[in-house]
Amino acid sequence: MTLNKFSNWMRVDLHIHTDWSKKTKQNDYKGNFSVDTLKTKLKENDVQIFSMTDHNIINYEAYNEYYDAYNPVEDPLLLVGVELDIVVTGGRPESYHSLLIFNHSDKINAKRLYDALEAKYTEKGIGDYDRVLSIEEIVVLFPNEDFFFIPHAGNTKSILTSYKDDLNTAQKMVLLMQSAFEKVPEKNVSRYNEGFDKHLVESFRKKEDKAYVQFSDNHNAANYPCTGKEGSNHEFYYLKGSKSFETLRLAFIDPKSRIMSEEQYSSLEGQTNYIESLRISGDPVLEDTEITFSPHLNVLIGGRSSGKSLMMSMLGEKIDGVDSHQNIYDVDFKNANIKSFRDASYQTVTSIPKEEITYINQNEIVSYFEKKNLLVLAKAAGKEDEYHFQKQQFTQHKDDLNNLLEGVLDKYNQVGGHSEFNKNFVLHGTTIESLLSGEYVFKLENEQIFKEHDKQKLIEDSFENLENLAVNSTIFKQNSFLEFSDEELKIIQDFENLLSLKKSLVQEKDLKQTKKKAFLDETKKLVIEQNKLLSLSARRKADALDSMSQFKRDIGQRFSRLAQLKKTTNQFQDFDYSLQKEMLIAENIRLVVEIKSDLSLNEIFLDGIRGGNTSESIYTNLLGVLSGNKTIKSYNDITVETLRRKSKALLKEVYKTLDNPQDYLKYEDGSTSERNSPGFNSEKYLQIILHNPTSKFVFVDQPEDNLGNKFIAQTLVEILREVKFKKQVFLVTHNPSIVVYGDAENVIIAHNDGSRISYEQHVIEDPSAQKEICSILDGGEYIFEMRSKKYNIQKLLKDNENE
Structure with a gap:
């Protein structure tokens, strides 16, 4: 046991009897009392502050013996104390027990306090076994003494029992004195506090500043720390501080911070390193x-x-x-x-x-x-990874925007530029006449037929899936950590055999697909050859049919590409590049990462088109560019590369914002760190x-x-x-x-x-x-x-x- 240089948790036991309690209570102590035995037991149990509190008497001889051999570094601090029977006129029972712990730890004051008590009892003519004092007599007897008043409040001889017809008086008395309660069951604490609070103004209520303690009440030093004479071992209470009377004072002033039960102390989250x-x-x-x-x-x-x-x-x-x-x-x-x-x-x-x-x-x-850098805060809050994840969402958002723009540019390029866009589709009168003639010709729409039976995409996807499954199955089987049994390995082998079987099936379907295509192509050649053997007017009709097919394909392709351009431009202009991500960084506090879209993509993009109309869609404006009615600002051509350079320049600030989004804190009331x-x-x-x-x-x-x-x-x-x-x-x-x-x-x-x-x-x-x-x-x-x-x-x- 050494002196701490800082306030530390220590065991305190202020309720220990000596054999002098037998002088004032019949058979109140068991065995022979020894100061040396008690000191040894206290040190074995790491008790650092204690008091010998006999019933209505102070064993000054035991105090003298302890103080004569006291080592302030190695030994527990002994404070002078006594357990008094305090009478309550009209109380039922008439008296209760309370400890008085004095701000003294020396022989002279132990004897002086002993003499004062003995003189008072003699003055009152009270026998040794009938000793009682009123609280008023105690206050008069020790007018200048600094002491703690620690009444019993949960078993026999409880202050609450004696004052049960006048609890208000007891509550106010305890509030006015330097005090704590002993022997209070945990289940009663909240009820007691409510009783105290009703005497206090609102600002002083619910402070959890009433002190409750448990001491051993030991009556047998040889069996310390047993409770009573032969009870179970005492569960110590811990007070925070150093070996001094002032430690008690601060503990009773601030019990929430400075008093712990054995259970509370055991559950204290200790530092594994400090x-x-x-x-x-x-x-x-x-x-x-x-x-x-x-x-x-x-x-x-x-x-x-x-x-x-x-x-x-x-x-x-x-x-x-x-x-x-x-x-x-x-x-x-x-x-x-x-x-x-x-x-x-x-x-x-x-x-x-x-x-x-x-x-x-x-x-x-x-x-x-x-x-405006809250990354450091995120680190300090242990949320750095989550913060970076949120920032990555903005990078992905930027990539999504850029991909949409590239989609627009790709479809714009496929439309074919000014000359291609303005190309006319012509169907000549002679072609129409030939189409309407009554000549008989051979006709085969081989491409349409093949399209209806085309399984090539399904074949390619199936091949890819089977290959991936085969690779993963091999990796799975070779994982020794999984410790496969022979039966499990057989299941895996059966699965691989199934994959091989299905791969053969897909290869067979692929071969059939190839043969179908070859058959249709050869049939088409035969049709062409047979049409060449027909009359001139019949051959002209056959050529007209081919021209009509190509005419439909060209128009269909044009409308398809324009439809794709419209779809991608709509996706682009409907994209909301504003983004907000939140993460809970502390109770009721969220860290927000955000960018706001002050302008729509429609407004930003069309700012690069001379004659651009923001009331119309980007698609409609691009049709104006392709038709020659509008141009790209600062450029003399309308190629896809020119449009790319212009649009990238227009979106530069948006990209920059997405690379560096704004962050701030949002509080419970809805306000933010920005405001x-x-x-x-x-x-x-x-x-x-x-x-x-x-x-x-x-x-x-x-x-x-x-x-x-x-x-x-x-x-x-x-x-x-x-x-x-x-x-x-x-x-x-x-x-x-x-x-x-x-x-x-x-x-x-x-x-x-x-x-x-x-x-x-x-x-x-x-x-x-x-x-x-x-x-x-x-x-x-x-x-x-x-x-x-x-x-x-x-x-x-x-x-x-x-x-």
């Missing part, structure tokens, strides 16, 4: 020191140019995963060594994966919004990075520079209190709320005398440290004072006066 310490030795600027860090919240404070930010920079220099720290100081950190929990000894640099680290330099938060102040955005940013589940180490230099006081007091401190038990946090700050309400486990104070920089380590439960913290932080004294005033005491006093 920065354990930093040692500076032999440096010309920095004083020799060794600083031990808390696994939870470490704050660095100091005056202007004191070296507090230098310490943060030093830590950044000593961790290989930090790549963003700013070393702006003319100090060589070679004389500083660091040690993480995983390091066997001090290292020049410790190794921590960069994805586990969030490191924010001073004023860096607000700059992210000013530079909020830098301070408001910084608040949201800090919330995001502190809640990043992948980050195990957080370093922030003076976050309050860009934050509002209300946010710090109401939001930031609550976030810190939550996340500091999940990750190690380092903050440089000059804001007392962060230190005090954030309940920092470790306070490092930087000093600069002009020639040397030094660092001191403190805990806020140390009264002398509180004074120094107050002298450095503006408003620190007020914050400490306000923290100690948990309740609206003035209202309670006024209510008591009215009653």
Whole structure:
């Protein structure tokens, strides 16, 4: 058991009896009591603060024996205490039990308090087994004593039972005193809190700041930590702090942050690694020191140019995963060594994966919004991969747009340019006369027949599918990791045989297809040859039929190409190049990546056509270009290459925007980082990075520079209190709320005398440290004072006066 340099969790047991309890209660102790036995048991169970609280008496002899051999480093701290029977006139039962734990840990005061109690009982003429005092008598008896009042509140001798006909009085009394409740079942806590809250104004309610503790109530030191004389082993409660009376005070003021049950402590998410310490030795600027860090919240404070930010920079220099720290100081950190929990000894640099680290330099938060670069925020929130995926959607969107444009250009090119587009289709009168003649001719529409029976596309697709299946089957079979059985290998072989069989079937169909085509082609040749043997007028009719077929093909091709051009231009102009992608980056906060389309593609594209009409479609305007009624601006021709150069130039800004989309944050109320102040955005940013589940180490230099006081007091401190038990946090700050309400486990104070920089380590439960913290932080004294005033005491006093 050693003294901690930071506030740490410790077992506390303030309810242990000695054999002197038998002097005031019949058969109240089992076995022989021994101070040495109790000390050994306490150390075996890692108890660091305790009290010997006998019934209505203080065993000053046991206190003397313990204090005579007390080692403040190795031994648990013993606070003077007693368990009193407190009488309630008219109560049923008339008395309840309460611990009184005094701010004393020495022989003189133990004997003085013993004498005061004994004198009071003698004055009242009360026998040893009938000792009781009223709360009023206790207050008068110890008017200047600093003590905690810890009544039983859940079993026999409960304060609530004695005051069951007047609970209001009991509740107000407990609120007005330095107190906690002992022996309260967990299921009753919320009901008790509701009872307290009704005496408080709204702003003081539902604070979870009423303290509930469980101690062993041990009556048999030889069997410690048993409860009572021979009960089951006690499940310890943990208080956070150091070995001092002030630890109790802060725990009872802020139980949510400083008191845990055995179950809560066991479920605490401990760090598998953390920065354990930093040692500076032999440096010309920095004083020799060794600083031990808390696994939870470490704050660095100091005056202007004191070296507090230098310490943060030093830590950044000593961790290989930090790549963003700013070393702006003319100090060589070679004389500083660091040690993480995983390091066997001090290292020049410790190794921590960069994805586990969030490191924010001073004023860096607000700059992210000013530079409009939220990639860093996405990284800090553990969302970098998702951010890049969202950006890839914009690249794909750009490719889709470009493919649509190329489709338009391809179909434009197929139409054939100005001369081809304006080519006339002529069917001569003689051809028509021949078509209408009554001559007999041979006729075969072989292309139409073949088209109706063409299976070539199906054949090609089937071949491709079978080839892919065969390749994948081979890869599948050769995968030794899958450990195929003989039966499974036979199934695979049967499947491959099936593929081979189907491949033969497709080859057979392909051969039949080829033969059909050859047969039709040969038949067509025979028809042509036979028509040559007919009369002149019959031959003219045969030629006219061929011309008519070609005429229909040419017209059909023209309309088909124009239809394809219309289809692709419609797809292009209907394409919405605006795009918005969102990702949840923190609770109720989304990171939005977006581009907006101020102009339609119709407007953009037609800006390149002289005489372009935006009320008409791109297709109609391109027909105007092809017909010669319109031209491409700045060019003398209408070739596809000219149209490509022009359209690419027109879409350059759209492509550029898609390459660099805008990003911003969208908040729960619908507002965005674009329309909020830098301070408001910084608040949201800090919330995001502190809640990043992948980050195990957080370093922030003076976050309050860009934050509002209300946010710090109401939001930031609550976030810190939550996340500091999940990750190690380092903050440089000059804001007392962060230190005090954030309940920092470790306070490092930087000093600069002009020639040397030094660092001191403190805990806020140390009264002398509180004074120094107050002298450095503006408003620190007020914050400490306000923290100690948990309740609206003035209202309670006024209510008591009215009653």
